[in-house]
Amino acid sequence: MHIIAVSLGTAFSVHELLAHVSPERRMSSSRLKREDDVRRALIGDILARMFAMDIEGMRNDEIRFDKGVFGKPRLSTMREPWDYNISHSGKWVAGIVSRKGQRVGIDIQKMAAVNPAFARYSLSAEEMEQYQNLKPEAQTRYYYDLWTRKESYLKMEGIGLTNPIRSVFSKQYVLKYEQSMLSDRLPDHAFRQYPVDPGYVLTACSTDFRFPDQYLVVRAKDLAEVFLRRCRAQAEQSAPELNGLPVL
Template sequence: MMPSEIHINHLPGLTWQTTAFESSLNPEKADIWRIKITDFIPYLAILQPLLLPQEIEKVFRYKQESDQHRSLIGKAVLRILLSNYLNVDPKAVQFKSAKNKKPELENNFGRNLHFNISHSGNWVLIAIAATEVGIDVEEMNASFTYQNLLSFSFNLQEIDFIEKSDLPYQTFYQLWTRKESLLKATGKGLVDELSLVPSLTGVHQNPTEIIGSAESWQVLSFPVDENYVGSVAFMPVKTVLAFFDFKL
């Protein structure tokens, strides 16, 4: 049996489609949705009724209004998107926690559908696919003291790559999102041995015990806008990605 691999690459530029999407997914296709928080604040009164009472209660546990908006909009849009793929009413979409609290559908209505969500600052990213998928987005904060995380989170080759890059803090965030998206896809969650999770562009042998999966994976990082970077992890390796801007 051939050892599994992790293929890592970067999309330097991409087109975010604004046209209607096809709701049918197959094992060689994954959809990435981008939601800009500030665009949806005028629609909070429309979106909030899509959440269950316990979800609304959780949203308003956040002390900062910006965190409340981000959580509410993300949950509501996720339910809208999944309801379109499943061809059901949004309120029929229910969630449960799987391994390491990774959210999944309570009822997939006979469809093989997987999703993952991430948010940071003014953006939410949602990935929807026919196989397991993980996504992460980070705002690239130039003032963040990322150096404190290097020895814990990256191996020596990765640290050298970050420190020698033209914009080290941006490279840090790119590699970080690659690791996190992979661990979210496998349901492993952040691990103590984060430095053993590969993040450099290229093909790597899969550290199966670390990431919690013996499958081969593809990890792609991409620009969300000039201040944000995202990464998505999926299988099989030759999966075709489509990128969409969500609009009401």
């Protein structure tokens, strides 16, 4: 299992990267009004492509993505069963890739003041009671701890928000949440949080309990440069051989 956090704080060429993604991604990017949204979505796509190239040994122009029944992105063809997931918020894009046969989900969120309506929407009655009993400065962290855990679990399962998020987990989970803030275990999956940025919460969920102690942090500019170098090298390798024939 590998976890990667990509910082968007550095400039990179959106136009150059768009030439190496799918027509669907280019179309969806053209519909986004904010440049930050375009950059986050594009880097998420590039990160998924790098996973496919590294694990499957695929050329970039061979990579095709589709979606599961409830919309979880996946690689269309793969030799071995592996899973990945991407999340982005604010200035960060996070990705996770699994070991063989394991499922993963990840969620990163920039912390902000919690809207009471959002708290009522996303917390169960038991969680809401505990939330209200906390001091104001602790409420925000508690809310985003739970929100990212619920989101990462739903994304791992590939069911998105098809279930009411307030119903995810149960009284049992609230008790386990009190036992450990960093690496909770339920019978069939586990969570791990990583301190990527003081203003963000990053939570990973997996059926594999062997989370890495370290995660990789890279700059978007560096990721883009490595990806573009690979695409150029692949294009050169696929150029037709002239076999000594004169060039017309």
